Amino acid sequence: MSWAGPDDVFLSTSLATYLDKKILVLLRDGRKLLGLLRSFDQFANVVLEGACERIIVGDLYCDIPLGLYVIRGENVVLIGELDSEKEELPPHMTRVSTAEIKRVSVMISVLVILQYFNPCFLYVGMFIVCLCGIIVEASEIILIVQLALWFALR
Amino acid sequence: MEITCTGSQTGHRERTKQTYLGSLSIKLVTTRAETGRQQSKEAGTSLSLYPTDCKMLFFSYFKDLVGREVTVELKNDLAIRGTLHSVDQYLNIKLENTRVVDQDKYPHMLSVRNCFIRGSVVRYVQLPPDGVDVDLLHDATRREARGG
Numbered sequence A: 001m002s003w004a005g006p007d008d009v010f011l012s013t014s015l016a017t018y019l020d021k022k023i024l025v026l027l028r029d030g031r032k033l034l035g036l037l038r039s040f041d042q043f044a045n046v047v048l049e050g051a052c053e054r055i056i057v058g059d060l061y062c063d064i065p066l067g068l069y070v071i072r073g074e075n076v077v078l079i080g081e082l083d084s085e086k087e088e089l090p091p092h093m094t095r096v097s098t099a100e101i102k103r104v105s106v107m108i109s110v111l112v113i114l115q116y117f118n119p120c121f122l123y124v125g126m127f128i129v130c131l132c133g134i135i136v137e138a139s140e141i142i143l144i145v146q147l148a149l150w151f152a153l154r
Numbered sequence B: 001m002e003i004t005c006t007g008s009q010t011g012h013r014e015r016t017k018q019t020y021l022g023s024l025s026i027k028l029v030t031t032r033a034e035t036g037r038q039q040s041k042e043a044g045t046s047l048s049l050y051p052t053d054c055k056m057l058f059f060s061y062f063k064d065l066v067g068r069e070v071t072v073e074l075k076n077d078l079a080i081r082g083t084l085h086s087v088d089q090y091l092n093i094k095l096e097n098t099r100v101v102d103q104d105k106y107p108h109m110l111s112v113r114n115c116f117i118r119g120s121v122v123r124y125v126q127l128p129p130d131g132v133d134v135d136l137l138h139d140a141t142r143r144e145a146r147g148g
Helices: A098-117 A121-136 A138-153 B012-043 B051-064 B134-146
Strands: A022-027 A032-040 A046-057 A060-071 A076-082 B069-074 B079-087 B093-100 B112-117 B122-126
Touching (some): A060 A098, B051 B079, B051 B134
Antiparallel strands (some): A022 A032, A032 A046, A076 B112, B093 B112
């Protein structure tokens, strides 16, 4: 029971064992929120302190800071305790800025739409995206190639 | 068995079809009646199902599985394997030593060792092969169905 007494709290399904620990909350829409668990109830409504949303696109990720969040229980899929000793993400993943991840996700959706119409368009799309990459910022070409490779090998 | 044809002009072919259909439906009804009698005889009383009791059956069933290795598949297709730590009345599940079945697809789950899964998002729970004593569960189900 969620309202179990303090003696058997470690044996129960209560979230009390995760209190004041860094947790990952997976939401029904696929979002991933990270933060310190400060409070919860029997519906799995949770309060996260220092919450941030983690967006992962291919091998790139970014954390958007959100602050203090109350999450309504019905949106919660899973609450995971993050192991502080383990790496949060695989070492090959690189952290990028919010603007960058947004741009990359737009590019991905363009590629997906192009591929939907015709698989041949994928290469055309990649070319366009690469071109856009050069125009936007020359240094991003590595990023774009990495992204294109990830998409092609997916 | 009497089969009455609605139209007086019905041909032989049509009549056979109707006869066949009629006997089939009657046969079905008989079977159902027999099954009903059989069930009520076995149960001793009339069938009464209480949703809460049904749920508690699965709750107690899952409680017996605590400490076993299970795979929980969620409605978002994420499948997590781990040791069942605890279950509550909503069938929320807590797993220990978790690993995601398709790790490459869900890199954010890499550092999650223990997790709490909300009961409402669970699609399947895959049990260990010897995790179910069919006879015991069968008896328990009948007891639950009787409402006692």
